[in-house]
Amino acid sequence: MLEDRYGRQFPYLRLSITDVCNFQCNYCLPNGYQGDAHAAFLRADEIRRLVTAFAELGMWKIRLTGGEPSVRKDLPELIATVATVPGIRRVAMTTNGYKLRQQVSSWRAAGLDSLNVSVDSLDPRLFASITGHDKLQDILAGIEQALTLDFSSIKLNAVLLRGLNDHQLDAFLDWLRSRRVSMRFIELMQTGDNAAFFDRHHVPGDELVRSLLARGWQELARTQDGGPAREFFHPDYHGRVGLIAPYSKDFCNTCNRLRVTAMGDLRLCLFGDAGTTLRDLLQHDDQRLQLKTRIESQLQLKLRSHFLQDGNTGATPHLASCGG
């Protein structure tokens, strides 16, 4: 298993397959995607070589992300490519859900096991004002469809936003009462582009924890190999709640993931500047040894913390640029 200088192991890769996103979330891409929509993002053969190398280094979970992964027309092929690499046991994807209803069955058939859908509000008007798209009902219908497809896990992601959705906790919890879905609340992270928004809307994760405990939710013990999320359950609810609180003390101690951008750069952390290209070593099958050596030696440069608490957002203008 890949291990860094601090003894952390890395079974999990977040692989961005496109920078393009069709939503305009106010904390991420408020003016929509501004880059080159026709950029040469990683091809299926490059992804196969990349994932094969990581799998040989002990990685077994791959999350496809972006940008919005479902803007790629070859998405089912990419899912199948990753799912059939020997050693890969879990293929997950994070999506805004706008193609969920039409396409989720084909993703599942291609080998997708886990699905995260970003839903920042269950109020249609607020959802539209955060994302720029009046699509909530359609996305919720897609989630109901996904629930019939025997995924090993379905999660909703919501970024906590002061003055926008932070008063809607009870609506989210009600929705979880009868559904086997995990709700993932994510603390808003400061990026290169969103400093003013961050100052206005950041909610510390502890506030959510206090609200959950006051409503009878209980924290689950962390598992040894669990990632950085804190998990909560309630005996009266089928669903669970998770919290990703990147500003909390020791958050990075449980880091278990690496990232590769849609252009094939290895990123050791969502934040910070460290990373290098891998793409030159994704062109032929016989480059695999060199590729694995580069990954292993880069990993030794991974820092203990993201230093986000110091306002250091490194090379990350917004999370769509590196698969948040």
Ligand code: SAM
């Ligand atoms: N387009 C997909 C989606 O909407 O889920 C995948 C990419 S998106 C960058 C992945 C996740 O990052 C989403 O759940 C989004 O809400 C979250 N995100 C984006 N910017 C963020 C920020 N500044 N702080 C916290 N979470 C953020």
